Amino acid sequence: MRLSFDIDPVLEGRARLTDAQALELYRRAPLHDLGDWARAVSRRMHPEDYRTYVIDRNINYTNVCTAKCTFCGFRRDHDDADSYTLKFEQIGAKIEELISIGGTQILMQGGMNDRLPIEWYEELLGFISTTYPSVHIHAFSPPEFVEFERFFGLDVREILRRFKRAGLKTVPGGGGEIFASRVRKRIGSIKCSGDDWLRVMRVCHEEGMNTSCTMMMGHIETLGERIEHMSALRDMQDYALALGKGAEGNGGGLLSGVIRRTIERHRGVFEKSPFVPEAFGSGEPGFRAGQYTAFIHWPFQRENVPLGRAKEYDPAIHGDFDSLEHEDVQKGRVVRSAGADEYLRMLAVARLYLDNIRSLQSSWVTMGPKIGQLALHFGANDMGGAMMEENVVSAAGTTYKLAVRELCRLIRDAGWVPAQRDQYYNVVRRWDSPDSPDMVPDPTPATRSVAKLEDSTWIGAAPGLESVKVNLEGQSPDDPERAKRHQLTVLG
Numbered sequence: 001m002r003l004s005f006d007i008d009p010v011l012e013g014r015a016r017l018t019d020a021q022a023l024e025l026y027r028r029a030p031l032h033d034l035g036d037w038a039r040a041v042s043r044r045m046h047p048e049d050y051r052t053y054v055i056d057r058n059i060n061y062t063n064v065c066t067a068k069c070t071f072c073g074f075r076r077d078h079d080d081a082d083s084y085t086l087k088f089e090q091i092g093a094k095i096e097e098l099i100s101i102g103g104t105q106i107l108m109q110g111g112m113n114d115r116l117p118i119e120w121y122e123e124l125l126g127f128i129s130t131t132y133p134s135v136h137i138h139a140f141s142p143p144e145f146v147e148f149e150r151f152f153g154l155d156v157r158e159i160l161r162r163f164k165r166a167g168l169k170t171v172p173g174g175g176g177e178i179f180a181s182r183v184r185k186r187i188g189s190i191k192c193s194g195d196d197w198l199r200v201m202r203v204c205h206e207e208g209m210n211t212s213c214t215m216m217m218g219h220i221e222t223l224g225e226r227i228e229h230m231s232a233l234r235d236m237q238d239y240a241l242a243l244g245k246g247a248e249g250n251g252g253g254l255l256s257g258v259i260r261r262t263i264e265r266h267r268g269v270f271e272k273s274p275f276v277p278e279a280f281g282s283g284e285p286g287f288r289a290g291q292y293t294a295f296i297h298w299p300f301q302r303e304n305v306p307l308g309r310a311k312e313y314d315p316a317i318h319g320d321f322d323s324l325e326h327e328d329v330q331k332g333r334v335v336r337s338a339g340a341d342e343y344l345r346m347l348a349v350a351r352l353y354l355d356n357i358r359s360l361q362s363s364w365v366t367m368g369p370k371i372g373q374l375a376l377h378f379g380a381n382d383m384g385g386a387m388m389e390e391n392v393v394s395a396a397g398t399t400y401k402l403a404v405r406e407l408c409r410l411i412r413d414a415g416w417v418p419a420q421r422d423q424y425y426n427v428v429r430r431w432d433s434p435d436s437p438d439m440v441p442d443p444t445p446a447t448r449s450v451a452k453l454e455d456s457t458w459i460g461a462a463p464g465l466e467s468v469k470v471n472l473e474g475q476s477p478d479d480p481e482r483a484k485r486h487q488l489t490v491l492g
């Protein structure tokens, strides 16, 4: 297949992919070519012989939420019987479990609970950072900050400064979904606008805090809206990097053309929370501007959520989805789900397009371990977290949870050395030796009873993490006659 442009300068980092070129790649390039190109860029940006993961724990401190996102199965109202807000001791117990398995980070997010005052958050952050100083607090998200502004009557800059003083280190990019207002109106009725999401992250970067960015795809959005979403992220990362140059003493950086152009192009992002260049980083020794450290995207999960009840896209009925000509598509009544091919295609295009965001994470939580592993060959350089707890995505039907040994095995089998990292992508330890988690027998393997029928059909075995190792209760697995008569155990 011939592209309308030369891809080589993009692969070598000498040219930037335009929006039109990104769309062309997405629509026309064979999946294997996209994988080859994305892998080449990933190897150029990350020539190391390892690929990383972090041991973290999701803590959803409350499930009470004022928003009603149509893709969410987690939120509750105050008066629901199963609504909750965790006590500090409960949060502390979760962190102790994390530390006991060598974890370094918590990803703490809630619903948006209008009955918690700012002092509750400050006390919580202070409690965690003083009781568990080794644990990195990666917490909240732009929609939460926008609601905090409303709940507390303060600008996000003031809230962030207070939270930072109390112990907040970085902010995860939850709630990005798709920035286009047509889409946001349909999928998150009260949630913050795309401009507000970008504004909160801009202020984080101006205040010296790193963040990540996300995209949830495979629902009512067009391909163009996905590229627009990534375009805004790339612009705002240019802005953050230009700020960084200014903070490092390149005085021209703060008023550089990049900054002026970004302000002009994204006026809505700069309307509130004004930035004062003269005060930038003042008074803080060694101040550094923040930036997006990673991009993570995943497909929408249909199960157990209101948006999941929408009709599935049918080209024969709805025509070209991306033209938005059919009223049901335009109004978001039709979902175009994304499977493994779409996920990997999008990942590869993201690696080629987002040339200023260093890390791309594999979304094994939603895609499962096998596609999560394959993602390392389509542009991802990081497996994200070996999570101890996951409520929001699993409430929407996704239940994959991987232990460190499986994550290490996936990385090693894909051709790299597994390495545990911290939130700043520093390697905490590499697993080269024979005592690596994936190289020693599991002392407490998960077991599952399965049986083999007369016709040799296996029942009870499920796809996922099980190895092919089979115990025949002391019998040889090679003896088919005996296998028919015995209950078997698959070791996971």
Ligand code: SF4
Pocket (backbone or CB within 6 Å): 065, 066, 067, 068, 069, 072, 073, 074, 075, 110, 111, 112, 143, 188, 191
């Ligand atoms: S996704 Fe988050 S913000 Fe939206 S309803 Fe669920 S908990 Fe609330």
